[in-house]
Amino acid sequence: xxxxxxxxxxxxxxxxxxxxxxxxxxxxxxxxxxxxxxxxxxxxxxxxxxxxxxxxxxxxxxxxxxxxxxxxxxxxxxxxxxxxxxxxxxxxxxxxxxxxxxxxxxxxxxxxxxxxxxxxxxxxxxxxxxxxxxxxxxxxxxxxxxxxxxxxxxxxxxxxxxxxxxxxxxxxxxxxxxxxxxxxxxxxxxxxxxxxxxxxxxxxxxxxxxxxxxxxxxxx
Numbered sequence: 001x002x003x004x005x006x007x008x009x010x011x012x013x014x015x016x017x018x019x020x021x022x023x024x025x026x027x028x029x030x031x032x033x034x035x036x037x038x039x040x041x042x043x044x045x046x047x048x049x050x051x052x053x054x055x056x057x058x059x060x061x062x063x064x065x066x067x068x069x070x071x072x073x074x075x076x077x078x079x080x081x082x083x084x085x086x087x088x089x090x091x092x093x094x095x096x097x098x099x100x101x102x103x104x105x106x107x108x109x110x111x112x113x114x115x116x117x118x119x120x121x122x123x124x125x126x127x128x129x130x131x132x133x134x135x136x137x138x139x140x141x142x143x144x145x146x147x148x149x150x151x152x153x154x155x156x157x158x159x160x161x162x163x164x165x166x167x168x169x170x171x172x173x174x175x176x177x178x179x180x181x182x183x184x185x186x187x188x189x190x191x192x193x194x195x196x197x198x199x200x201x202x203x204x205x206x207x208x209x210x211x212x213x214x215x216x217x218x219x220x
Contacts, residue, residue, distance in 0.1 A: 004050060013051050016041045017062040025100060028109040029059060056114060063110065063117045066101040067124040070094065074131045084144040085189075085197060089209055091132060092185055095157040096213055098128075099165045129154065136192075145192050153192065160184055177217075181210050 004012070019041050023032070034055055038048040052058045073094040077087050102121070111118040132154060139145035163169045164180045173180075185206060190198065 009051060013061050014065055016043065016048075016051060017058060017065060020058070020062060021100065024062065024106050024109075025103040026105070028105040029055075030109045030113060059110070059114055060117055063114075063121055067121060069097055069101065070124055070128050073097075074128055077131055077135050084139045084142065085193065085204070087135060088139075088189070088192065091135065092157075092188060093209070093213055094128075094132075095154075095161055096165070096181065097216075099158065099161040100217065103162075139192075144194060144197050146194055148192065153188075157188075178210055178214055181213065182206060185210065 020029075020037065023029075023040055032055075034048065035045055037055065037058060038045045041048065043051075052061070073090055076082065076090045077094070079087070102125075107118065107121070110121060133150045136145060136148070136150040136153060140147055161184070164175075164177065164184065170177060170180060
């Protein structure tokens with residue numbers, strides 16, 4: 001077998017762990033064997049070891065993938081050169097992916113078996129929440145956002161989006177994920193933005209934003 005270059009190997013590691021996200025989010029990973037993981041990645045067990053040294057190595061890569069996304073999104077949210085409505089979209093997008101990447105069952109398994117990774121994830125989460133709180137407070141001071149409690153807005157996102165990324169919930173409610181995300185985003189935007197700024201976003205392409213989210217979710 002040809003030797004895999006380090007850069008290519010890292011790209012493939014990320015691609016393979018993305019295939020695990022749905023299983024880990026819905027069922028956790030403690031009960032998964034290496035054979036289960038290889039099957040989900042569409043790899044032989046031998047091929048899996050070309051990219052990962054152990055099960056913990058796989059979970060580490062998955063956790064780092066989540067943290068890297070949160071950090072990248074956080075940079076956009078904190079960029080004061082961008083408008084508040086535009087950054088509000090990024091907050092919404094980040095909340096969707098946080099619901100996908102970090103389910104309760106995944107975090108429980110992480111805390112049980114990989115405490116150092118759990119603590120790293122929680123530190124990243126603390127920084128994420130601090131950045132979102134600051135963003136909302138500054139938006140209220142700038143009189144772009146209505147006076148609302150940032151903590152309630154964050155809990156609202158976690159609760160609703162946690163449901164919306166649940167396939168069984170969508171089936172029960174006869175909703176498509178696209179329509180559910182569109183409806184929730186419009187509701188959030190109406191809730192958060194002051195009327196004058198809400199009117200200025202009438203021509204924004206919400207469909208394009210949601211399509212981009214769905215495209216990225218499909219790659220998982």
